[in-house]
Amino acid sequence: MNAFAAGFSLRPLGLALAVSLMLQACATPAPTTSATAKPTPLEKANSRAVPAPVGGATPPAPAAAAAASAAASGVAGTTPPRPEPGAPRPFDEVIKGATQQAGFVPIWRKDDRIWLEIPTERLDQPFLLSVNVAGSVGERGLYASQMGPSWLATFRKIGTSQMQLIALNNSFISSTPAMKAAVEQGFSHSLLGSAAIASAPHPQRKSVLIDAGFLLTDIPGYSTRIEAAFRMPYSLDRGNSFFEKTRVSDEMTTVNARVHFSTSRIPAPPLTPSPVPTPPPPSATPDARSMFVGFVYSFTKLPDTPMAPRRTDPRLGHFFSVVTDLGTDLKANPRVHHVSRWRLEKREPQAALSEPKQPIVYWLDRNIPPQYRKAVEAGVLEWNKAFEKIGFKNAIVVRQQPDDAEWDNMDARHASIRWFVGADVGFAVGPHHADPRTGEIIDADIGMSDVFGRSARRFVAEDVPRANSLGHAGHAHDAYCNYAHENAAEMNFALDLLEARGDIAPDSPEAEAFVQAVIKDTVMHEVGHTLGLKHNFKGSTVVARDKLQDKDYTEKNGISGSVMDYNAYNIALRGEKQGAMNNTTLGPYDYWAIEYAYKPIAPADEAAELARIASRSTDPLLAYADDADAGGIPGNDGIDPLVNRFDLGDDPLAYYVRRLQLSRELWQRVQERGAQPGDEAVRQRRVLLSGFRQLGRASELVGKYVGGMHTVRDLPGTTQRAAYRPVEPAKQREALKFLADGVFNADSFRFKPQFIASLSPDYNEWDRGGPVNIPAAVLSVQTVAMDRLLSPGTASRLLDLPSYVPDANKRNIISLAEVYDTLQGAVWSELKSGREIDRLRRNLQREHLKRVQNLLVRGSAALPPDALSLMRMQAVELQTQLKRASTNGKLSVESRAHLQDSLSQLTEALRASMIRS
Structure with a gap:
């Protein structure tokens, strides 16, 4: 710990002064003084506080008491004894x-x-x-x-x-x-x-x-x-x-x-760039x-009577406090998990519907822009519908912090929603503090970044540029939630497309209503976190695709089974009916999760009743999976293609196909529109990259189908469902075909030269960038899918697939050899057709060859040996095709140079001795 306040410093009395004090105390009787007499400078020196040393070490012992002072304590008619040297001063002083x-x-x-x-x-x-x-x-x-x-x-x-x-x-x-x-x-x-x-x-x-x-x-x-x-x-x-x-x-x-x-x-920046990037x-x-x-x-202060804890059930998703109970060695896992929840008790316990003794109060911070407060309030109060189902009326209350309030709602007694700003910020977060003994939530403060005020509100008119996040989408895990940031990016794409179609106008009431709906959606999500609910990244799959086009259905029921999912925007293709764009209300999972955590249950009945509630997990409308199931974080690539961030409907693969179509439509319309007088300088550039962002996420998640496993969270012995079920072979092949024909196909990314030339930077900014690098943007989308198909996890699951399939069905399963062959054939398709190889395709082929070379020379401790053998076999076949194609004199000089260089690199890699770890 750091040192404390100045004034805690102690200057020890010198030895001579200490001896003098002792002699004086022994030889001179204590003088008689009034109670109001001022202490002498020497008495002040003796009353200095003993300092607390750094790190909490024991402070030096005070000096010994004077003998005469001790004796004088009983003398009648005299003042109290002089304090011991170094002793604390009287309280009132x-x-x-x-x-x-x-x-x-x-x-x-x-x-x-x-x-x-x-x-x-x-x-x-x-x-x-x-x-x-x-x-x-x-x-x-x-x-x-x-x-x-x-x-x-x-x-x-x-x-x-x-x-x-x-x-x-x-x-x-x-x-x-x-x-x-x-x-x-x-x-x-x-x-x-x-x-x-x-x-x-x-x-x-x-x-x-x-x-x-x-x-x-x-x-x-x-x-x-x-x-x-x-x-x-x-x-x-x-x-x-x-x-x-x-x-x-x-x-x-x-x-x-x-x-x-x-x-x-x-520090001064290095003269030459460091191999390890360092932040400025x-x-x-x-x-x-x-x-x-x-x-x-x-x-x-903690409650005088601790709240009765409630055990978690992994079939639902609640935050929890955890303790390790070492009181017995009979349990294989001594960890005990208690649901994080607010203390909510009925004022009238016997009434079917009662107000609580103490409601959950959310304070709207005074810095929330006034135009958004109604939407924020609506997002909070939407959760009262779930509490009414279990007998609570007005369980949640919203109050506005007065502008002249002298208290800070960041204290521990005001659950709050605050609006904050930053130079590079774009997220919302809904954490809480709980009593670790019971899981009782004591405080929660939702932070909403100004992503709606600056980067989303009136997006169509302002067109504020944002970071070009291509490839891997941002992910959230543990307590972190970037839903607002990703939701704003989704809204950006939606508004760009709607404006390009002419369906919405800048500064129109429709645009304003759109933004308000997004704020309500985001607030519902973050309030769910502060009520104790984790993410549910399977919630979006419970709504059938045809229902998403039903305006009445989606406005009444929302577009997902849970607001705790990262729900994409429900944008119709040209010619389709348009349902609600985003979530309007709670989903069936949200009601279920609130019931488990907050339903009043008699202590004697709690175990049985909670088991009954959780047993409804087999209901398709209550599908649940969390961040760990979704993967996308280091060491966890996720295996279930139905568990994703930002998908929509019961067939995520069909959703990704639609997203590619929507990106192409946006690019086509913006090229046809062209730059207009009064446009923001970087408007077209931003719209272009908005489409790439959508495809970056899609290409990553489509790859989850290949070697994927459907998962359920049933407890042992409660159902007959298998914990793991391989994705249907037809669906895996459909995903491979989408990647080959859509993502790896250069025709998906064709732009008019006039459009590319018109993508000007903002000359008011110093860090303005140069011409947009379309090949780099395309490659970032493609390599995400390629890396997924070549990953050790995908290889292991495909090799293990026969173990999960009955003998009668084994002939139809997809193999790792088929995946490697399909990938290589799609990337190097020009070798068989003899067609010209343009720059986009050459970039893709180089990236594939780079990965093959690395595996041939260095191997991989994580990749199964059978996968390395198949990779070498595929490389030998590629070498043969490169030899044949490199003699094609009809190709451009760039293509012939590329083929010869690729052949040389591959031959070197095949000849090299593998560096085995």
């Missing part, structure tokens, strides 16, 4: 001139100094400590309005001189007394901070004071995040950090701190060497 805020942990404040009064009843008693980030840097993940860490914490008094703030280790418990001591000894608590006790105990309350300066340190560990963002060591500057405001109630104490991080200098210094601050971060510390 320390807070003289300070103002008090009484409550859970009382605060005393004088000028810029703050003391916490630690009541004796708070010692060694758990409370929730949370640190939220109210203000930050504004770039590279360092944004305002974000929830930080929380701990089950306590104050621990060490002797008479030190107070420690301890994070309790609640991850390991013992449900039996026999193992309790062993568990407590086996797992350490953690020290979050400590301070010297600044006062003697209060005469009546017996509480003591500590200087709050230990909060002007980096308790949440934010410096690590800063270093991760900029790869520079910013240090916390205690001298320029300060307290802003404090708030105390019977339930909570809140301290807002403004903490300064700085570095003495910004901050660009959003006036001086890259300095930044302030706002921390909101909340000391929150």
Whole structure:
């Protein structure tokens, strides 16, 4: 831990002065003084507080008491004895001139100094400590309005001189007394901070004071995040950090701190580019060497009676708190999972429909733009429909924070929705803090970036350029949610296409309604997270494709089985009927998940009733799968093609085919329209890349069909369904054909030369880029699909496929050899046809050859040996075809050079000795 407030420093008395004091105390009787007499300078020196050392080490022992002072304690008619050297000053003396805020942990404040009064009843008693980030840097993940860490914490008094703030280790418990001591000894608590006790105990309350300066340190560990963002060591500057405001109630104490991080200098960039990319210094601050971060510390009282925990069931998706119960060795898995949920109790327990004793209240932050507040409120209150199904009326309430409010809704007693901005931001997040003992949600703060205000609202008119994210789509896992960012990109594509069709006009009521609907959709998703629900990336598959074109059906039921999915936009093809564009209401899964977590159940009936609720998982409308099932994160490529982010309908492959058609339509229309007077400089460039973004996601997810497995989450023995079922061979071949004929086909990416030449940059910006690199954009889409087909996971599943298929069906299964042959044939199709090989195709072939070479020379520890053997066999066949094709004198010089170079590289790779790991 960093050092605490200045004033905690101790200058030890010299030896001579200490001896002199002792002699004086022994030889001279204590003088008689009035109670109001001022202490002498020497008495002031003796009353200095003992400092708390860095890291929470035990402070030096106070000096020995003077013998005469001890003797004088019983002399009648004399003043109380002089305090021991180094002993804390009297309570009232320390807070003289300070103002008090009484409550859970009382605060005393004088000028810029703050003391916490630690009541004796708070010692060694758990409370929730949370640190939220109210203000930050504004770039590279360092944004305002974000929830930080929380701990089950306590104050621990060490002797008479030190107070420690301890994070309790609640991850390991013992449900039996026999193992309790062993568990407590086996797992350490953690020290979050400590301070010297600044006062003697209060005469009546017996509480003591500590200087709050230990909060002007980096308790949440934010410096690590800063270093991760900029790869520079910013240090916390205690001298320029300060307290802003404090708030105390019977339930909570809140301290807002403004903490300064700085570095003495910004390193000069290297003379030559580093092989390892390094991020540039901050660009959003006036001086890259300095930044302030706002921390909101909340000391929150936990309920006197802990909420009864509710066990999770993996057939549904809830966030949970987890503890390892080492009280018995009879359970194979000692981990216990409790659903994260708010405490919701009926005011009238016997009534079929009752208001709760305490509703779940969401505060709309005052910085939400007024034009969006109704849509945000609607997104929150939509969840009341699910609670009404289980007997709660008005379970959720929305309130608006007044503009003149003096409290910060980033504290731990106000669930809030906040609007924040950043230089490169585009996401929403819905985290929460919970009592780790029971899973009871104590606080939640939804952060909504201004992706709608700047990058989405009136998209058609403003056309604000965004990052060119091609290839892999952004993914979310664990607690992170980038739904708003991806949703805004989807809306961008939809509005571009609708404007190109003439179906919607800039600044029209239709465009405004469209944006408001997207905000409601996003808020419903994030509120679901704060109610304890995880993502459901299988929810979109429960709606049949023909239903998506039914306007009445989609407006009433939405376009997906769950708002917790990342739902794509329901855009009709030309000539089709148009249903609702996005989700309008909760889906059947959302009602089911709320029922499991919040339905009032008598304790004696809970296990049986929860099992009954969860057993409905076989209902097709309640399909569920989470982030891990979807894959797309390092080490997990996902195996079920029905579990995806941003697909739509019961046949995702058909949806991806439609997306290619929609991208082609958008490109055709924008080329026909051409640049118009008054257009934003980068409008056409942005529209072009918007179509590529759609295809990048599609090409990745189509590949999941090849070697894919359908999965279900049934518990053992509850159904007869197989946990894994191979994707139908016909569907796998259909996916391969789509990639070969659509993604790998250069004809899918043809643009008029006049259009390419018209894609101007914005000359007002320094970082404006040059001409749009169409071949690079195309290749980024194609290599995503290629890498999926050549991945170790795909190879392993295809080789294992016969183990999952009865003998009668084995002749029809798709093999790894067939996949490799189809891929190579599609990439190098000109070798058989003798056609000219244009630049787009040459780029694709080079990327394929690069991967083949690498496997031939270096092998792969992850790729099965049979796959390497098949790869070599395919390479020998490719070598033969290249030899034949390279003699074709009708080809252009570029094509002949490309073929000869490819043949040479492949021959070298086949001759080389493999470097085996």
